[in-house]
Amino acid sequence: MNSDSLKQRARDLLAQAGVAIDGPDPTDLRVHHEGFYARVFAHGTLGLGESYMDGWWDAADLAGFFTRVLRANLDDALTTIDTLLAHLKARLINVQRGAHAWEVGRRHYDLGNDLFAAMLGKRLVYSCGYWARAQDLDQAQEDKLDLICRKLNLKPGQRVLDVGCGWGEALKFAAERYGVAGVGITVSAEQAAYSRELCAGLPIEIRLQDYREVDERFDAVLSVGMFEHVGAKNHRAWFEMARRCVIDDGLVLLHSIGSHATVTRPDPWIDRYIFPNSLIPNASQVAHALEGLFVVEDWHNFGADYDLTLQAWRANFDAAWPALHGRYDERFRRMWLFYLSCSAAIFRSRRDQLWQLTLSPRGVMGGFRVPR
Template sequence: MPDMQEYGIFPFRSTDAYFTRKAFEECGVITNGQNPWDPTIKDSRFYQRIKRHGSVGLGDSYMENWWECEDIAGMIKRLLAGDIRKHFEGFRIWCMYYLPQLINWSRWRPYEVANRHYSLGIKLYELMLDKRLVYSCGYWENATTLNEAQEAKLDLICRKLDLRNGQILLDIGCGWGSLMAYAAERYDAICVGLTVSKPQASYINTIAKRNNLRMIAHVGDWSHFSGGRYDAVASIGMFEHVGWRNYRKFFRIVSGILKPNGRFLLHTMGSAKTFHTGDPWVRKRIFPNSSLGSRCQIERANGNTFYMKDWHTFDQDYYPKTLRTWFNQFSANWDEIKKDGGYDDAFYRMWEFYLLSFAGAFEAEKILLWQILFSREQGHIEEVR
């Protein structure tokens, strides 16, 4: 006999509950089950919301405290590995996934993600990230701490670019200047950064002046950038905001500002399969207009623009380890973060779901992490790891 309180008292809710529970069970997730990855449902409206709104319903209902789960990453891993999306293909879900393809939002709204995400108070990022404020996956090959993993990643990038004293590096989507500062300090490079976030640019230029580093950040969108010629170009964790329609233009712009013997390193998350839009909840709450490209999409967009010298796929556990470390530090420092930003509990649950669901997506091998090295010239380049 089903629990009518859980299924709801109205027939349509009972149908929604049965459908959603069955879809979850086929993925190895039991609502109100005993495993750490089984969600405990606190509001019976959960089932209808999931059925009608897919990932948006799942993420938003967690923000609103409709359900709990001891192991969110484990739950998401199983739902994605079981291809949960195939169960939710009604018209509403179709609109959420496919209507964004009709408009090139990544091109027309490049500053929206800065206002929504990257311009949050810096205290949040200082208390969540490593000491250099690197907001991308660490390189854990020989590292035991987040600081070590992030410095190892920055050094790996500099070595792949073969940076030398006095060379000029352009960092497209430079964040808080972690790569720029590292390259200026350790490789004596001259660094130029491009960001859509005014607070990030201000932070970088303040650090440069205070520490007497040869680096400067500009506020601007990559699609309108044409200043100078560079010995090396890097883009770390920004390509996810470019949009597949704009990949070809992105490669051509980079080619136009890179010196003939220069190197370009693209560090990006990627999708194991080809899709043309990002997850609806992620686009709504975390990274507006974002999407992950597949290897096929990237190779096709590059065409004959660059010679592809190296395609380095990071170990699949590197990003989950980074994300969990970020969440642990975010959670441990929540009281200070909350006070500084005036955030509420829904904000905490949003970031918890964001960080741990991404960890689950990596563990399900639906998302990959790549470093791709390009050159404008033929010739052998030694593999660097």
């Protein structure tokens, strides 16, 4: 196809989502490079993301643009060889084992604590806030941490395992507010160093450790925003670890992004630039993996709250950019904006969900009315 034919094909496709090229609305595309059309049709979402990083196109309301595209399922029309390769990689290779399990720590979570501190707010909590009563990001994150502690029914003197502890904020909150001790594990050296400093003086141990290596007992196990890096081939191993590590009368809280659709591949752009070797779980995968190991006491979905969280992160990132740009270049800024805006649209369009599962090994006698 020549350039004009590709441009007309793009116009026709985008019209299905109510998006125009060089139109007047903030969700319309402004195309700055005529090679944009060939690049996107050749490489799908990878080409879309890379061309944005290179400044080939813009949209005033980037999240709004993506929301329209996703609600119209236009991404299904952009299946390319890159999509197929991502599918085959996820299907044939266990890319979340061994050295691969540490790659996301090096390439994403070790980017720089200055970046995440500027973006995430008062607490370095890199997961969906709970906005049921909150009016701002900091309160939403505190409410989320408190919700987790209440769901786990934490009591003073208990010992807690945090699988994928991030920068240590959840353990610090649980220790200070609920009087528990704990162990946190992470695959990020930067996170581990920060967590140890943050939790100094508290009965908390931070380890640079793969979850498969943990084999000791705790009163409760929590995991927030880590399960997305486990991969379907390892879901059962994750739940076996959780069952091995929680006492018979204890509780497990799993906080994870999830999909209601069949998930067979990562997005090629996200896999290359943001979260290597990661894959969003779907409900059937999770349910199958925990069979015979846990009773599901509660399955809570507040995925729409992630849109609010991501909007707040974007606002913080924009405000902090003058102080950050000395270390991060313009291409990184556009990469990060694409990531935050596309992610917000995924939750706004209800493509992905945010789940908190509360699990017990044998079922709580008389039932457990899980807090909200």
